[in-house]
Structures are given as C-alpha cells and as structure tokens.
Amino acid sequence: MDRRVAGTARAWGRGKARTWRSAREPECDIVTTERRSNGMGLYKRCQHKGRSRDRCEHEWHGSFQHRATLHRTSLSKWADEDIRSKQQAQAIYERFRQAVRDGRVSPEEDRRDGLRTFDELADRYVERYVKPRGLRTAADIEYRLKPLREFFGPKEIVAIKTADVEDFIGDLRKPRVVNRQADRTLSPASINRRLAQLRHMFNWAVAREYLERTPFRRGSATLIRLFREDNKRRRRVSEDEERQLLDAAPPLLRAMIVCALDTGMRRGEMLALTFGDVDWTNQVITLRGETTKSGRTRMLPIATLRLKAVLEWLRLDDANETKGDDVAVFSNAAGEPVRHFRKAWETTILRASGHQPEWEKGSNNR
Structure with missing residues (x-):
C-alpha cells in the first residue's frame, strides 16, 4: 500500500x-x-x-x-x-x-492519465507546467521541444528507453543545415539544452505518476550524462574594438551597444525594457522579474553620462515628442519594439573589421 x-x-x-x-x-x-x-x-x-x-x-x-x-x-x-x-x-x-x-x-x-505518445506528454507539459507558471522562457521551451517532437513524437512514452535517448543524441551530433549553412554540427551547449529539456519532462512525468521511471536514471545511477561545455569567457571587448563597433553601427544599434556595455543587461532584458522601467528622478533602471533569467527583479543604476544621453534620445519620437511609459525603450519611430537585429549586428561587426558586406536577397538573417 x-x-x-x-x-x-x-x-x-x-x-x-x-x-x-x-x-x-x-x-x-x-x-x-x-x-x-x-x-x-x-x-x-x-x-x-x-x-x-x-x-x-x-x-x-x-x-x-x-x-x-x-x-x-x-x-x-x-x-x-x-x-x-x-x-x-x-x-x-x-x-x-x-x-x-x-x-x-x-x-x-x-x-499515464490518458497519455500515450510523447507528443501528448509534450502537450500536457506545456499546458500544466509551462503556461501556469508564466515562464518568461516559454518561447524558448517551445523551440527546444520542436526537435524532441520530431524525433520522439508518435512513440509511446512507456516505450522510450535509454537506448532511444542515446539514438537521439547521435542524431543531434550529425552534420546538418544551420542558418542555411550546410554541414554544421551543434555545439555541446546546444545539445545539452535539448537533453536538459527532455530530462526535465521525464522527471516531471515521474513526479506526477504519469510514468514509473525516467530513461535518464536507473535507481541512483545516472545513465545519460550531459556533455562538458567550454563556456569560459576569454576576454572583454577592448577600448579600440568598442570604438570601432560604435562608429560602424547604425544609430539604434549604437544605442543598444552602449546600453549593453554600461549596464551588462542581456539581450532579452534590453528588448523587454519599457520607459516605465526607467526612474528618471533616481537615475535607476528596473529589470522586472518576468524578463530576467533568474526570475528576480534587479535594479541597475544609470551610471554613465553617455547612457543617460542615449536613454533621453531614445525617449523622443520623430516629432520630438516624449514616448509613453508603455513603449519599449528600443523601438522605432512608430513605437514598435525591436524584435530582431542579427543582420544589423553582423553587418556592424564586418564593417568594424574593414569589410563591406552585401546580403543576398531573401536572406533570413534578421
């Protein structure tokens, strides 16, 4: 009993x-x-x-x-x-x-509570774990679930064994097309993110008694281990490199570079920032918990004159009117938030290195 x-x-x-x-x-x-x-x-x-x-x-x-x-x-x-x-x-x-x-x-x-296939488990995981918690990484989780669904989708969850996970790892390590570039292989960090997502799903299913066991463990023994990652930061941007980047960047991207350098904010934190998060009186920026990686609210000082000047410039629209508190800090003249800037960033890097890039029509780099 x-x-x-x-x-x-x-x-x-x-x-x-x-x-x-x-x-x-x-x-x-x-x-x-x-x-x-x-x-x-x-x-x-x-x-x-x-x-x-x-x-x-x-x-x-x-x-x-x-x-x-x-x-x-x-x-x-x-x-x-x-x-x-x-x-x-x-x-x-x-x-x-x-x-x-x-x-x-x-x-x-x-x-199993009505669950049969991996696709059904993934749907239940999103419905009962991801959405109720309002996870800020929900979009990333859906992205990570895509290769899992492609490999395990119709397979019955009780039939997924350790060997199947090892086959999945082997498939991830095969050369593939990445960003329209052929014969690219995923980094250990990229593979680990997918394995960590799969492991958490099985642990979640076991905890809720949808399954009796996870293919990642047998008793206290770990059967599937993550790869060793080389994530050590080699160096910081030098003053000369910083100057070259700022000189080559268009105005909006230049403002983003200054903000990143002077505050240490992550990309997602910057794109989620609104003018309501900026305390002009106390010269403080508030990073809301739902936008940060840790899920905790942080306070950042506006510590440099150039950062203050950049924020004041961003606050004005084309008519020299002040944008509302609900408008994204990094937005265009119409107040529409910036979503992607990969192409602008790569172009800036190439120009700072002395190159003049020409993009092919229909390129998906955004």
Missing part, C-alpha cells in the same frame, strides 16, 4: 480532510483530498478547502485500491467528460471503481 494511504488511514476513517506534500513530488501543488480508510476517495490537486475546493476549476481525481493495487486517475480524462459538480464526479468515480473491479482498467493506464 502507498505509504501516504497507510499513514493517514485512521484520519480518513474519521472522514476528515488531510493535506500533505508528497516526498516524490517536492515541487507539486498541495494535494487536498477526502478518502476513507479503505484507500478510496475523490481528491483535487489544489490548495482549496471545503466548498471552495468542490467548486474550483481544478480537475477531480479518483483513487481506488483493489486487490492490493492502488488505482489513480483523472476522472474527466477517464470518462472523457467535462465534470461540473462534485455529484457528477462521484457518479463517474463509482463507474471507475466498477471498471477496476471488472478488470477493464489497468494500473499502468491509470498512471
């Missing part, structure tokens, strides 16, 4: 609600449930209690122990119905119990 069931059987026999945080699911939501001493009951994975729990929008789950095997499932997924009341959930739960007794439901089917 599940330790959580055995350890709280006496309290359930009194009909009381119990809350616990599973040792296997350290990061999951608190589970509030009502069960009887025989291990059967309805529950929701949420923090609501009493009538609030009965009426909240979270899914109803059911658990039923039959012949020393504990069956759990999402009742709405099992019945393929939209459950709108506790009474409806109880009726479906009784049908689920009878199906277990009749042998029409297996424990493995309960555990």
